[in-house]
Amino acid sequence: MNTTAQVLEKxxxxxxxxxxQNQLSDASLRDDLMTNDELQRQxxxxxxxLLRAVAKGNYDNIYDTxxxxxxxxxxxxxxxxxxxxxxxxxxxxxxxxLKQSVIEVLVExxxxxxxxxxxxxxxxxxxLDNLSILTFETFIKGREEVILxxxxxxxxxxxxxxxxxxxxLALPIIGTLDSARxxxxxENLLQEIVNTGSNIAILDISGxxxxxxxxxxxxxKTVSATRLMGAECIISGIRAEIAQTIVHLGIDxxxxxxxxxxxxxxxxxxxxxxLEVRRTERSKAPKLTR
Amino acid sequence: MERIPILKMxxxxxxxxxxxxxxxxxxxxxxxxxxxxxxxxxxxVLIDISTVSIVDSFMGRILGNIASMSRIMxxxxxxxxxxxxxxxxxxxLGLTLQGVYTALNVEKGMELLNTKLGDNLxxxxxxxxxxxxRND
Numbered sequence: 001m002n003t004t005a006q007v008l009e010k011x012x013x014x015x016x017x018x019x020x021q022n023q024l025s026d027a028s029l030r031d032d033l034m035t036n037d038e039l040q041r042q043x044x045x046x047x048x049x050l051l052r053a054v055a056k057g058n059y060d061n062i063y064d065t066x067x068x069x070x071x072x073x074x075x076x077x078x079x080x081x082x083x084x085x086x087x088x089x090x091x092x093x094x095x096x097x098l099k100q101s102v103i104e105v106l107v108e109x110x111x112x113x114x115x116x117x118x119x120x121x122x123x124x125x126x127x128l129d130n131l132s133i134l135t136f137e138t139f140i141k142g143r144e145e146v147i148l149x150x151x152x153x154x155x156x157x158x159x160x161x162x163x164x165x166x167x168x169l170a171l172p173i174i175g176t177l178d179s180a181r182x183x184x185x186x187e188n189l190l191q192e193i194v195n196t197g198s199n200i201a202i203l204d205i206s207g208x209x210x211x212x213x214x215x216x217x218x219x220x221k222t223v224s225a226t227r228l229m230g231a232e233c234i235i236s237g238i239r240a241e242i243a244q245t246i247v248h249l250g251i252d253x254x255x256x257x258x259x260x261x262x263x264x265x266x267x268x269x270x271x272x273x274x275l276e277v278r279r280t281e282r283s284k285a286p287k288l289t290r
Numbered sequence: 291m292e293r294i295p296i297l298k299m300x301x302x303x304x305x306x307x308x309x310x311x312x313x314x315x316x317x318x319x320x321x322x323x324x325x326x327x328x329x330x331x332x333x334x335v336l337i338d339i340s341t342v343s344i345v346d347s348f349m350g351r352i353l354g355n356i357a358s359m360s361r362i363m364x365x366x367x368x369x370x371x372x373x374x375x376x377x378x379x380x381x382x383l384g385l386t387l388q389g390v391y392t393a394l395n396v397e398k399g400m401e402l403l404n405t406k407l408g409d410n411l412x413x414x415x416x417x418x419x420x421x422x423x424r425n426d
Contacts, residue, residue, distance in 0.1 A: 183378075190374030197394055224386040228377040230370060230393035 004106075004120045005055040011105045016047055018101035026093055046073050047098070059123040062130045074131060075138045082142030091139050092132060099128040159185050161192040168269045169198045170262065172237075174207030182218035186225055193231050200269045201226050204262050206237030216251040223256050232257070232272065236265035294319050296326050302403055303327065303365075304396075306338040316352045323356055327363050334403040335360050338396055340371025350385035357390040366391060366406050370399035 008015065020040060049069035056066045063071070074095070081091045103121055110117040154175070164170045171189050175181075189201055203222065208215065219235060226233040236259040238246075246253060259265040270277065292315060297304040303326055305319070323335065335356070357367035368391040372380075380387065391406070393399035 186378055187374060190377055193394065194374060197398075199394070199398075221381045225374075225377040225381045228369075228372050228380055228387060228392055229374065230372065230395075230398065 004123070005051070005057070007106065007109050008051055008054060008102065011109065012047065012051060015098075015101050015105050016044060018104060019043055019047070019098050022097035022101055023094065026090075026097070042073070042077055043098075046070065046077070049073060050098075054127075059127050062127065062134065070131070071134060074135055078135045078138035079142040082139045083146065088136065088139060091135060095128060095132040095135050099125065099132075102128070155181065155184065159188050161188050163192075163196060163198070164202070164266065165269070165275075167196075167198045167273060168200045168202065168266070169193065169196065170202040170204060170266075172204040172207060172262075176210070177205075177208055177215045177218050179218065182222065186222050189222065190225060190229055193226065193229055198231060200232050200234065200272060202234045202236055202262065202265045202269060204237040204265070205235060205242070206239065206262070208237075208242075211242045211245055213249050213251060216246060216249070216253070220253070220256065234259060234265045234268060236260070236262045293322065296323055298326075298330055298332070301332060301407070302334040302336055302400070303330065303332045304336050304338070306341075308341050310344055311342065311349055311352075313348055316349060320352055320356055320359075324359050324363070327360055327365050332365050333407050335365055335367045336396065336399050336403060337367065337369050338371050338399075339369060339376070340373065340395070342376060343373060345376050345379055347383050347385060350380050350383060350387065353390060354385070354387055357387070361389070366403060368393055368399040368402055370394065370396050 020043060023039065023043070024036070049067075053064075053066040053070055058064055058066050061067075077094065078091055102124055106117060106120055106124070110120070159171070159173070159181070162170045162172070169189070169192055171185065173185060177185070189203075192198070193201060203219065205211070205219070211219075223233040223235070234257045235253075238258055238260055257268065259268060292309075294305060294307060294309075294315065303323065305323065307319075309315075311319070326332065327335065337353070337356070353369060360367045369387065370393045372392065391399075391402055393402050
């Protein structure tokens, strides 16, 4: 009697054909992201590896050396698909449609021997389930890498210190302020104050979605540190709802200069440094006089 | 015993701390400085801590004490050149040095002292003339 591996080996082309059919018939197939030839090549590689591993009689542990090629290929495919923007369903369907085709072929071949068929299906089912778990693991890991990289990028680009005028720095804060970010913001700001010798720093919080007592505390800390360095700090961009929250929470910002907009903060900064912006007579570019 | 020199510059006293302050040295400095203020009748004290990289709560308190004592003796205190890391540490310790003036460097600190005390000093008139010149 033929062993499972032999039966599968004999029907390799049929399995591949059925598998390809299954994959291609799936309405959600993204032929815009991957060509059919590429899919065929990947599938053949994967099936070859799988059959070789099954021939060694290993149905349980997909982390054994026989499965190395299969798992490698699968990880490769999953991670590429995660990066290319495939949905989890599409990625999962890849292994699950293989299961379907293998089982279909087995059913055809073992019509007379149901007990062997049952055993074989159970084994293969188990094996392919394990492989699909691996697919999801890798897929999600790939996605998480993307998310982590984006988080890093966001925190890097979101704390620029801008020199708006000689001796005046502005720091637009975008996104939620947590302890870690406050630390970065504070360090950047203080270092920039030292580098440029600025007297005034404007913290613009129009991009901060919500201010709670913790965020307010972080802001107060930043302002205090700036003051210790010998510079003045103005907080601007306080929206109506933020002002309401601050008052309702009973946060005392009376020691801090606050302005509604960056423009008025800049105006205040000019008057603090005895600067004045005037319109010139001949309506040329505005000139600054001391 | 080590001592931190206190320099007299016109109506001001200038202290540059160039070594790490340990507690005894800080206490000695506080003592010496207040004595100098009373001896010279200085109107302003400028403390440069630009080379100090480590501070603790004691040091923060000493700075606060010096400022309060000087104010009683009619002298303003300006701490200049605090490093970012030091500023962050002090804020984390909850010491915001209320009542102490701060400036970025010695030059700006001197300017600040001059403007704070400007009303009572002879320099006043000259300074205003300078500003007038610049306006022209």
